[in-house]
Amino acid sequence: MKKQTLQNSHINTPKLEPSLYSPDIYVRVSHTDYFVEFKNLSVGEKQAFVDKHLDDFEEIFKLAVKEAIARRLESAVFNRSKIDTAKSIVIPSKNKNSMSGREEFERNVAAFKAMESQLKNDPKYQGKYVVIYKGQLVASGDDPDKLLSDAYQKFGYVSLLVNKVGEREKTRVYSPRYRS
Amino acid sequence: MTRTHPYDRTFTPPMPALMVDVEDLVTGKRHSNELAIVDSGADRTNIPARVANNIGAQPVGSIDVYDFQGNFQGTKALYRVRIIIDGVPFNVRASETDGELLIGRDLLNMIYLTLNGPKLEFTL
Numbered sequence: 001m002k003k004q005t006l007q008n009s010h011i012n013t014p015k016l017e018p019s020l021y022s023p024d025i026y027v028r029v030s031h032t033d034y035f036v037e038f039k040n041l042s043v044g045e046k047q048a049f050v051d052k053h054l055d056d057f058e059e060i061f062k063l064a065v066k067e068a069i070a071r072r073l074e075s076a077v078f079n080r081s082k083i084d085t086a087k088s089i090v091i092p093s094k095n096k097n098s099m100s101g102r103e104e105f106e107r108n109v110a111a112f113k114a115m116e117s118q119l120k121n122d123p124k125y126q127g128k129y130v131v132i133y134k135g136q137l138v139a140s141g142d143d144p145d146k147l148l149s150d151a152y153q154k155f156g157y158v159s160l161l162v163n164k165v166g167e168r169e170k171t172r173v174y175s176p177r178y179r180s
Numbered sequence: 181m182t183r184t185h186p187y188d189r190t191f192t193p194p195m196p197a198l199m200v201d202v203e204d205l206v207t208g209k210r211h212s213n214e215l216a217i218v219d220s221g222a223d224r225t226n227i228p229a230r231v232a233n234n235i236g237a238q239p240v241g242s243i244d245v246y247d248f249q250g251n252f253q254g255t256k257a258l259y260r261v262r263i264i265i266d267g268v269p270f271n272v273r274a275s276e277t278d279g280e281l282l283i284g285r286d287l288l289n290m291i292y293l294t295l296n297g298p299k300l301e302f303t304l
Contacts, residue, residue, distance in 0.1 A: 067224055105239045105257050112242065117297045139270055157206050169243040169258070173282070175221035176248045 002168040017156045104134070111135040112163055132161040182292070183266045187300040188215070196295060196302040199262040200281070202227060204235040205271060211235050214281050216263070218293065218302065222284035223246070225263060226277035232259050243275045263287060266303065 112132050119125040124140075131139040132149050141147050144162045151160055163169070187194035196218040203210040211234045224243075239257035247253050256276040263283065264267045270287050294303045
């Protein structure tokens with residue numbers, strides 16, 4: 001799907017696999033936002049997200065519908081409070097020019113290690129959680145879950161680190177294994 | 181509800197191990213029937229890199245891994261996943277491993293586990 005097409009058509013319904021079609025599901029795409037409506041429940045994103053993922057828009061919608069079904073959002077339809085608090089869908093990042101997941105992780109780890117001592121000495125970050133994305137510190141705060149959720153809303157479901165400054169997480173595997 | 185499983189006799193000595201499913205917490209994509217070793221010696225649940233890759237899990241943090249002698253093994257990725265044991269889901273932050281899936285004490289401390297060594301079976 002080309003950028004030009006999206007910009008010229010304010011409302012554009014993408015082609016979906018027949019198996020994903022249902023009278024209960026309505027998908028709308030425009031260049032300013034999108035939403036997926038499943039019965040009376042809708043989830044959506046704003047323009048910045050759309051612009052960021054234009055090249056993968058058709059794929060995004062297939063995923064969004066699958067997500068809506070997988071999360072059984074229909075169970076929330078008859079309870080308004082549940083609808084209001086239903087989690088929005090996080091779309092996997094599909095940037096074809098991006099680094100592999102392994103490379104991205106290693107870049108983020110290297111960036112965190114490089115800035116760690118500086119952060120530890122900065123009162124602004126001491127004891128805080130920081131979000132490292134594409135080798136850059138993009139957010140900080142006290143609540144790692146909220147930081148992660150906010151980052152996914154902003155960047156999609158991507159490789160990133162939410163690490164605590166001054167407290168490197170450690171794990172030990174105690175059980176030695178012997179091979180004959 | 182409890183369920184009894186036999187030890188895996190392909191290990192010497194036999195090992196408490198069972199098949200589990202692993203699901204990505206964000207997308208819900210699932211990897212089924214992965215052999216998981218019950219390992220009270222592991223601080224944390226470990227999932228193989230190929231499983232994380234298969235379900236498209238994205239790292240959410242990093243963790244320094246040490247072996248049983250305290251030797252640093254490397255910095256590994258942390259993933260938010262759901263381990264499904266006998267149909268019961270457990271949400272964990274699992275560290276990546278190049279080895280087998282290990283059910284560590286982060287998860288084991290949520291459940292009742294009985295090892296019956298003489299019978300080579302365990303119940304959870």
